[in-house]
Amino acid sequence: MKVTAAVFEEAGKELVVQELELDDPKDGEVLVRLAASGVCHSDYHVVKGEWGSPSPLVLGHEGAGVVEAVGPGVTTVEVGDHVVLSWVPYCGHCKYCNTGRPALCPQVQESAYQSVMLDGTTRLTRDGEPVYSYCATGSFADRVVVPETGAIPIRKDAPLEKVALIGCAVATGVGAVINTAKVQAGDTVLVIGCGGVGLSVVMGAALVSAGKIIAVDINDDSLARARSLGATTTINSAKTDLADVLHDLVGPDGVDWAFEAIGLKRTIETAFQSIRPGGTAVIVGQAADGVTVEIDPLVMSDREKSMIGSSYGTCHPAVDFPRLVDLFMEGKLDLDVLIARTGTIHDINKAFAAMGSGEAARTVIAY
Incomplete structure (x- = not known):
């Protein structure tokens, strides 16, 4: 079948919206008609050339839609199901x-890290040549074929254009708090970076009744969004010295948990420097290829400080996605704050330009 998609050719060039051919789902695969896709910073890493990827490539990995067909052997979803x-x-x-x-x-x-399906091939072609699907998803297209475990069924009354964000930013940020760190009520939490993932960390911290929730960014609009989601203190680190403010807020020892949600060398190191003895820095942000950090191992061992990674919020999609959708529908997660605007696939390059200008909130592509 014909699909309309935004195709990445090479770093530094705009994506081109064009018509591709999409094969039917094979064994263990699902065809989904997308309702919406979020534009994530991980996609932007590829556009900027910070992450290598095969091309031509349909980017996008944060989407939601309705199942239109299933391949042989699929048992967890059926035609008509709503999925993230x-x-x-x-x-x-x-x-x-x-x-x-x-x-x-x-x-x-x-598979996903190679932008192919489980059999090592693609389902998209252009003029008979293969086109890759980013993270075995490729949600910058109006229809996708994904592996069965890549389509998580959810309740049908949830607005797909909003819960699409659960597929990456929300699961990653909220999950980092609840699943990876297991933050306890009253713990002090520092969140460095208030993009979609960082704001989701703030939501997760508020959800578990963390004590002080301190959000840091250099964008005042992002900080305002963080306050609306439960941050008790916001700090613009371009205007104020973070270390001085933390000393006044939590004392000289530091915070219990520092979540880094950007992926930069200096902010990762700042997260580690900001935790108390026995505290933990949680690295949630995705760094560009080749980035390394400098940590004093004596401080780590002597003060029993920890640094841990969190991939996809340590979530189990089949369990956590429906739960996160329920929390949203019950008013306990505010996904609207994460969305700056809704556009069409033809606005995809504008979305990346907004991201490059420092705007934190998501653009959602509606189909």
Whole structure:
């Protein structure tokens, strides 16, 4: 069938909206007619050339829609189901899946990270040549074929143009608090970076009744959004010295938890420097290829400070996505604050330009 998609050719060039051919779903695959896709900073890493990726490529990995067809052997979804896409097409039986950490499944590395399906091929073509689907998802298209575990069924009364964000930003940020860190009520939390993921960390911290929730960014609009989501203090680090403010807020020791949601060397190091003895820095942001950080190992061991990573919020999509949708529908997660605007696929390059200008909130592409 014909689909309309935004195609990435090479770093530094705008995406081109064009018609592609999409094959029917094969064994264990699902065809989804998309209602919406969020524009995520991970896509922007590819556009800027900070992450290598095959091309031509349909970017996008944060989407929601309605199942139109299923391939042989599919049992978890059926035609007409509403689904949120997941970019971790896990196997369900390896040691990582069996311990509730499907983002670490080797199958994800072999397929999604290579922008191919589980059999190593693509379902998109252009003039007979293969076109790759980013993270085995490729949600910058009006229809997609994804592995069965990449289509998570949800309740049908949830607005798809909003819950699409659960497929990446919300699951990553809220999950980092609840699943990875297991923040306790009353804990002090620092959030560095208030884009879609960082704002979702703020929501997660508020959801578990963290004590002080301190949000840091250099964009005042982002900080205003953080306050509306539960941040108790906001700091514009371009105008104010973060260390001085933290000293006044929590004392000389630092915070219990520091979540870094940008992926920069200096902010990762700042997160580690900001935690108390026995505290933990949680690295949620995705850094460009080749970035390394400098941490004093004596401080780490002597003060029992920890630094841990969080991939996809350590979530189990089949369990966590419906739960996050329920929380949104019950008014306990405010996804509207994460959305700056809604556009069409023809606005995709404007969305990346807004991201490059420092705007934090998401653009949502509606189909």
